[in-house]
Amino acid sequence: MFNDNNEEIRRESMLGELRQRIREVRQGPDGLLYLLTDEDNGVMLLIEQTS
Numbered sequence: 513m514f515n516d517n518n519e520e521i522r523r524e525s526m527l528g529e530l531r532q533r534i535r536e537v538r539q540g541p542d543g544l545l546y547l548l549t550d551e552d553n554g555v556m557l558l559i560e561q562t563s
Contacts, residue, residue: 527557530549532551532554533551534547534549535548535554544558544559544560545559546558
């Protein structure tokens with residue numbers, strides 16, 4: 513979360529159980545988020561909203 517001056521005022525950790533650094537995040541044409549980890553045996557993750 514950022515304030516009106518674009519300064520970070522709150523941070524929430526997510527996906528900590530992966531124990532891998534997230535290298536890149538992109539939104540696909542399908543509107544979903546794709547994450548790539550920065551490890552020798554890294555993975556590509558697909559993030560989608562569930563109801």
